[in-house]
Amino acid sequence: MKAIEIVAPGELRITERPLPGPPAAGEAVVRIRAAGICGSDVHILHGRNPFATYPRIIGHEAAGEVCRIGEGVHGLGPGDAVAVDNVFACGACYACRAGRPNVCRQVSVLGVHRDGVFQEYIAVPAANLHKLPAGIPWDQAATVETFSIGAQAVSRGQVRRGESVLICGAGPTGLVSLQAARRLGARIAVTDTLDARLDRARALGADLALNPVRDDVVARIMDFTGGEGANVIIEATGVVSVLEQAAARLASQAGRIVVLGFPAEAAKIVPADIMRRELDIRGSRLNNRQFPAVIAWLAGREIDPAAIISHTLPFTAVAEGMRLFADDPAAACKIILTF
Ligand SMILES: NC(=O)c1ccc[n+]([C@@H]2O[C@H](COP(=O)([O-])OP(=O)(O)OC[C@H]3O[C@@H](n4cnc5c(N)ncnc54)[C@H](O)[C@@H]3O)[C@@H](O)[C@H]2O)c1
Ligand SMILES: [Zn+2]
Ligand SMILES: [Zn+2]
Structure with a gap:
């Protein structure tokens, strides 16, 4: 499968990666269908994100389709459309105990601290997957993380x-x-x-x-x-x-x-x-369990994701998408890559 990797600052590459193996207990493998480009992806490319380490598969705003589930995963199955919550926390530190895992001492974010969603398939804990209602186009579904901010x-x-x-x-x-x-x-x-x-x-x-x-x-x-x-x-x-x-x-x-x-x-x-x-x-950092609320807004048409999307490009055009985002803010807004 293909993945978009920042090998080192300034060096973006579309690489070949092995497909994820069978999902571990509690995990699911998701086929990514659409993912948004964010300022932080561009900052990682330009070496200006203090949290990032290299090499890194970037991307943290995605929607896709569940293809396999591991043992102990309930309420989710192959074919389900999901949005991927990008925030991982330790569960034990003060912030986690206070119900604020988004500012966990050891918070880990997809595409920043660990490999992200700009790849064709990814294995993630099922707890980070949120089912989407039927009929939401993939590019719009990929904005759930953005709205969670x-x-x-x-x-x-x-x-x-x-x-x-x-x-x-x-x-x-x-x-x-x-x-x-x-x-x-x-x-x-x-x-x-x-x-x-x-x-x-x-x-x-x-x-x-x-x-x-x-x-x-x-x-x-x-x-x-x-x-x-x-x-x-x-x-x-x-x-x-x-x-x-x-x-x-x-x-x-x-x-x-x-x-x-x-x-x-x-x-x-x-x-x-x-x-x-x-x-x-x-x-205000990332999101604290806001995905269910945002998905309900989407389902109820209380928000307009199409209004923030300026471009939808195939993932092979990622370099062009990053350039547009960085250099042409009057024309560009949310840029979505399709996989
Ligand atoms: N806290 C979080 O979880 C989180 C998440 C996403 C983005 N961010 C941050 O939020 C900020 C905005 O993100 P974005 O993706 O919308 O970036 P962006 O660069 O697209 O938007 C910033 C906007 O501010 C405008 N601007 C610049 N100077 C201004 C001024 N003096 N007065 C009014 N407007 C001005 C720019 O024209 C631009 O439209 C960035 O700093 C980003 O790093 C934070
Ligand atoms: Zn983002
Ligand atoms: Zn914690």
């Missing part, structure tokens, strides 16, 4: 009906956060420096779309929120100054700031701003 972000931000939410960044991550917040009945403003991405946000129901290159974001958000500031801010740009402005100028009293972007630079945040408004500044 948005589900996690609105959960960390405790977004409630009627609240004002500011989403900074309308890349794939911002757009899934927007859809997750919208279905909760929030009023949503989005910022991005690319108008093409703001157009996607508007099409997905953003109430206000601002381009900081042109618009006075502070004034417009104050106007949008009746002078209160945004109740929840989701930082999905990875730009330090955006987080600084959120804490200093944009969050409301009792506001929550959810940090998705993870640049390595330090941000300057004034403690008095946090204290005076009793801000919660919260990280």
